[in-house]
Amino acid sequence: MDNRALSRFLAQVLIMKAGIHPEYNEIAVTCSCGNVFNTRSTMKKALHVEVCSACHPFYTGKQKIVDTAGRVEKFRQKYALKK
Ligand SMILES: [Zn+2]
Numbered sequence: 001m002d003n004r005a006l007s008r009f010l011a012q013v014l015i016m017k018a019g020i021h022p023e024y025n026e027i028a029v030t031c032s033c034g035n036v037f038n039t040r041s042t043m044k045k046a047l048h049v050e051v052c053s054a055c056h057p058f059y060t061g062k063q064k065i066v067d068t069a070g071r072v073e074k075f076r077q078k079y080a081l082k083k
Contacts, residue, residue: 003037003053009075010049010056011039018042031055 011029024040029047033055041047
């Protein structure tokens with residue numbers, strides 16, 4: 001899975017938590033690590049996230065947020081099957 005796929009997934013997790021109906025827009029996402037990237041989101045304004053593909057435990061090896069890591073692992077397996 002590439003960085004864009006993970007970025008989209010993390011944005012979708014935020015969307016699901018917010019309980020917003022999908023209506024996708026291209027927005028800028030700023031991470032707490034300082035990384036900025038564009039993603040498709042139901043949000044119309046810029047987002048701020050705690051983890052991104054640059055600092056996520058999946059890439060850094062640090063277990064920062066356990067729940068998110070578990071979801072990413074499931075997503076990664078699903079992605080691998082489709083691919
Ligand atoms: Zn980050």
